[in-house]
Amino acid sequence: MTSIPSIHRSSHIIVHYKWNLFPSNLVAAAFRSYATSYKMVASGNDTNGTILYQKVPVGTEADGMNILGLVLFAMVFGVALRKLGDEGEELIRFFNAFNEATMVLVSWIMWYIPFGIMFLVASKIVEMVDVVLLVTSLGKYIFASILGHIIHGGIILPLIYFGFTRKNPFSFLSGLITPFTTAFATCSSSATLPSMIKCVEENNGVDKRISRFILPIGATVNMDGAAIFQCIAAVFIAQLNNVELNAGQIFTILVTATASSVGAAGIPAGGIITIAIILEAIGLPTNDLSLMLAVDWIVDRTTTVVNVEGDALGAGILHHINQQEMKTQQEEGGELSEVRVEAVANIQAEEETSPLVNHQSKASEAAPEAIESIL
Structure with missing residues (x-):
């Protein structure tokens, strides 16, 4: 009699948790879960004619709540309700009220x-x-x-x-x-x-x-x-x-x-x-x-x-x-304010040293003299 290879055993464990994490029926998951059992299967004969058996894993259903599947569904369902926004608020309030009522019952039981x-x-x-x-x-x-x-x-x-x-x-x-x-x-x-x-x-x-x-x-x-x-x-x-x-x-x-x-x-x-x-x-x-x-x-x-x-x-x-x-935002804001102050100062300096500005200022200075001469 031989046992199943370890690679087959590990792969079946993965399948076991896959079926429990993603149950096909949520109502059934509240009462039954996917389990792994083993059966002996004839795999051939040896040189003496003795039948050899191999231990093979098979998937079965066992009594008991499928907690992993229900928890995963509850998490995904909660995210989906949040995505709905205002439409999902009514169902969220229902579950919150149900939870509060359950806690009241638990508080009563705690006294006993x-x-x-x-x-x-x-x-x-x-x-x-x-x-x-x-x-x-x-x-x-x-x-x-x-x-x-x-x-x-x-x-x-x-x-x-x-x-x-x-x-x-x-x-x-x-x-x-x-x-x-x-x-x-x-x-x-x-x-x-x-x-x-x-x-x-x-x-x-x-x-x-x-x-x-x-x-x-x-x-x-x-x-x-x-x-x-x-x-x-x-x-x-x-x-x-x-x-x-x-x-x-x-x-x-x-x-x-x-x-x-x-x-x-x-x-x-x-x-x-x-x-x-x-x-x-x-x-x-x-x-x-x-x-x-x-x-x-x-x-x-x-x-x-x-x-x-x-x-x-x-x-x-x-x-x-x-x-x-x-602190990072303040430092970045301080650097930006310094850059803005320097930019304004440079603009003012360019305006003061511009030839056009000097020409206009000279013309404005000469205008009062012309007015005085006319008067």
Whole structure:
């Protein structure tokens, strides 16, 4: 028995993601996705007459939402609505109202989450054969998430700020102690927004037009910390279920976490909902999310701090770029004004030294003498 060559396997993985990215039926994509399975096909006989079989990939449909296709369609459809202008505003308002109503329902459910978490975690503990192993695994998950946030927030983001501005990023961040404390305490990017705007403008001197445009968008769109902990949570749940992730599944986790974190709500435990999307995309059970909810109150604090730090540094970078553009325009405007002044002076000099002007001036001087002689 032989296995399929690696080149055929990689080409079929590409076909797998092509069909998932471009679903033929959007309604079916909400319930089923394209999957790869393998069957044994007779490929011939050996010298002893034994039938040889080859493992061949075949495309099938599996139960579960096709997240990649739906996310891609939503992005393209959103761009198309914006292109329509006023005609597309009505549908955009409909989706915004639908999203707000959904968030109200989620806020109602959040009031009952502590009771639900208690029973879900209790059921998981009863199901586990080794409780110590579960607690140890959760501790490793918490440590990995916080370490990823420290690396991204303490090294990667400051390096990006320094690369654009050539300024000390930690002096910029030192003026944001209050919003960082608020983010750590509330676990909400939206609740941190007022103090963030105030500190960025007053302590770091960022232009109001920039801060009040970038920070509200960043509180909803920029979710670096959420994307990090969602990837770690997906890998943790896979290891908890003894599932070995291949390269395609890891790529799916990265793409789905990045895309879903953009639409995550800036509220406590807002990233937990998007983890379910990632688990559905790679075919993992979503009932293990109860474990994430049990420790999310710890991880979500560093997640929110990294999120608001990215928003603030983005506003600082844009302010620096804006200042450089204004300085360049002022320098170009100063050179142009000098050129115009010199041009006017040269014209005046030519007029004063022109023979025609001298002749006219002499004639005008002689005219009064002639008038006096006539009188």
